[in-house]
Amino acid sequence: MDYGKFSIEEVENQLQEEQKAFKKLTKKGLQVDMTRGRPAKAQLDICMPMLEKAATYDYALKAGDARNYGQIQGVKPAIDLFAEIFDVYPEEVIVGDGSSLTIMYNVIQFAMQFGVLDNEPWNKQEKIKFICPAPGYDRHFSICEDFGIEMITVPMTQDGPDMDIIEPIVASDPAVKGIWCVPKYSNPTGVTFSDKVVERIATMKVAAPDFRVFWDNAYVVHSLYDTEDKLKNIFDVARKAGTIDRIYSFASTSKVTFAGSGIAAMAASETNIKSILKHMFYCTIGPNKINQVMHAEFLKDLSGVKEIMKQHADILRPKFELFEQKMSEAFEGDEYVKWSHPKGGYFISLDVKSCAKRIVEIAAEGGVKFTAAGATFPYKIDDKNSNIRIAPSCPSVEEMDYAIDVLISAIKQARMELVITKTKAK
Amino acid sequence: MDYGKFSIEEVENQLQEEQKAFKKLTKKGLQVDMTRGRPAKAQLDICMPMLEKAATYDYALKAGDARNYGQIQGVKPAIDLFAEIFDVYPEEVIVGDGSSLTIMYNVIQFAMQFGVLDNEPWNKQEKIKFICPAPGYDRHFSICEDFGIEMITVPMTQDGPDMDIIEPIVASDPAVKGIWCVPKYSNPTGVTFSDKVVERIATMKVAAPDFRVFWDNAYVVHSLYDTEDKLKNIFDVARKAGTIDRIYSFASTSKVTFAGSGIAAMAASETNIKSILKHMFYCTIGPNKINQVMHAEFLKDLSGVKEIMKQHADILRPKFELFEQKMSEAFEGDEYVKWSHPKGGYFISLDVKSCAKRIVEIAAEGGVKFTAAGATFPYKIDDKNSNIRIAPSCPSVEEMDYAIDVLISAIKQARMELVITKTKAK
Secondary structure (H helix, E strand, O other), X not given: OOHHHOOHHHHHHHHHHHHHHHHHHHHHOOOEEEOOOOOOXXXXXXXXXXXXXXXHOOOEEOOEEOOOOOOOOOOHHHHHHHHHHHOOOHHHEEEOOOOHHHHHHHHHHHHHHXXXXXXXXXXXXXXXXXXXXEOOOHHHHHHHHHHOOEEEEEEEEOOEEOHHXXXXXXXXXXXXXXXXXXXXXXXXXXXXXXXXXHHHHHHOOOOOOOOEEXXXXXXXXXXXXXXXXXXXXXXXXXXXXXXHHHEEEEEEOOOOOOOOOOOEEEEEOHHHHHHHHHHHHHHOOOOOHHHHHHHHHHHOOHHXXXXXXXXXXXXXXXXXHHHHHHHHHHHOOOOOEEEOOOOEOOOEEEEEOOOHHHHHHXXXXXXXXXXXXOOOOHHHOOOOOOEEEEOOOOOOHHHHHHHHHHHHHHHHHHHHHHHHHHHHHO | OOHHHOOHHHHHHHHHHHHHHHHHHHHHOOOEEEOOOOOOHHHHHOOHHHHHOHHHOOOEEOOEEOOOOOOOOOOHHHHHHXXXXXXXXXXXXXXXXXXXXXXXXXXXXXXXXXXXXXXXXXXXXXXXXEEEEEOOOHHHHHHHHHHOOEEXXXXXXXXXXXXXXXXHHHHHOOOEXXXXXXXXXXXXXXXXXXXXXXXXXXXXXXXXXXXXXXXXXXXXXXXXXXXXXXXXXXXXXXXXXXXXXXXXXXXXXXXXXXXXXXXXXXXXXXXXXXXXXXXXXHHXXXXXXXXXXXXXXXXXOHHHHHHXXXXXXXXXXXXXXXXXXXXXXXXXXXXXXEEOOOOEOOOEEXXXXXXXXXXXXXXXXOOEEEOOOOOOOHHHOOOOOOEEEEOOOXXXXXXXXXXXXXXXXXXXXHHHHHHXXXXXXX
């Protein structure tokens, strides 16, 4: 709504009415946590049959007893499963423990301390920079902050990151060593990168020989509907273009089986995999291979994974659709309130011009916690104070219903407050 | 045997006889791998009941559903279990995934990149050195090699590392930042550090404010007999002396439940734990907490762990005793062949003056693989070419019987070869 067309008195009255309604709404004292993409309890129950059969799986693998030391690349059945998910060769896969973030952190740590392949360690280079399409995943940006890697914020478009901005930067600056991408059902925008963007990322000219694409395919199988977004296989493109060493890809079953107790994997060229395994030798005696066998036997293959994902989608979809429905009713056609309409992933991205922080604040007063405004941007700086990440997975449908009512009221209040402040300042 | 008292012809004849006997012995073509301290299959079967009950444990913890994200310090029941094992407060424990080596690597990596507490990162200091009691655990030394940390080799005595050598070094050189210790049933000597050595390590003057004791209590509950070696609690000593920030301790259930699929933990002062958790935030979304709950519920407490360890001991003890018996029969009183008589742990340490490499070589020809000679020393340099690490856990008793016969013959042959070479060189 454009409150600017009302007189200040009218807006003040409307605000008072809204505040009263908010008080009434939030009287019940409900608490809803929508800060992170946590699976709901019902989702965590889906794979309990995997645990029921834990003692029955075949741990006597060709390469040795999975219950013993060794096999640091992961067990063959788990490698094969992820090779199918990534659509690469098994030799291009490492399967680790539950956290894909740990694998990402490790390869960056290896690069900082020891260098990428035969290149100079990043620690010994004056400055290291990463391209950070934003809004994006806060934990990617945290890793950069931790290592003192300078982040270059680049806007996301409907097709993926803005390649017109990225290409000249990476082509000219050898200090730019990487780009963070969540290419499918992106966190938080829900965008799946277009074929053209995938091709440009895989083939663009890079000034740094040790430039790497951190292709975090976290939502590779996380569709909400039967027809899923198609993401072009970046390895196919890079293989043809002779740039395959540039690609590091990541995925996990954290949102397939159990959050943090799943298995995570990395795909990369054989050259990269060999080098990373060499570094890994020093930091592990191997992953939890019992968990890997459990996963591989229970999930079987990509189609087995997709069967499980349908059950997740059935739980998630109503919450996404409730958001869409209620927000459309409240703000359809409102130029000040825009949100994404993802067909998969875990997030909805909400844009509310100049009001994000205040909205999160008001919602918190109503017991509804959203991710801190700005969290989805490098250095937590959202210049436009506009983006809020909505994580519908954890609350129940009833909690979600309440949370959206709170959000809608918070948006209206924050907008009116802003109009009043601006008008008075004139 | 002192072959020096025979004529060279007599020794040559004896060697020929021994070689013939060796050929006959090894004709069956048996292959025995004694390179590493891997649990035997029978040991890995002990904890299968833990997996049988995997779906029945209570994952709904006070701090949140263990099947979901979060709780990066580990789940409370697992923290409590390790607090009892380490004999420290729960606030002084972090429980991670299966590999304690990973925790050790990580704290060193944090020290290299970010510094210990408020001290300068080790990467920014000119040289970093570690005290490495030897023979010791090869994977400790590997971490140092990986990070370019200079290793100062210090001999092990029957009471632990030689403190008379260590104290003046750490008191005077601020580049010395750490010492590796396996204080109980040490790898490979089987030595348990004396109270006096524990006290000296905890209280010695150190020049570096960021000096850390890497107290790898890998065999804390790994006794072969009912009466176990008593190791003084270094945290108690350090707490009293005001040096508690100096101690990092590590342990895991790799040799309690499943090798690599267990749970590993670290104990340290609250100040250290808080700082390490801060760094860990960037590299993980949390450990496999399903596995942690499984372990805590199945093992229950220290006495539950000890029940399991008795079953391990029953499998391991006959192999250790067979070694003792056969080696005594062959070499009792022989000043050239000495071995340890451990009451726990996973290894026997064999000392064979100037012959280690050749013995490992001959045994390999007989199908018996030992850890490479020298592997238990920094830079793999055993000046005396003397030490061989024997790992009796993996082979069956029958395989072990064969392996010892091969070893005994290899020792004799190598000794005679050496005498002949030396005599001819005169």
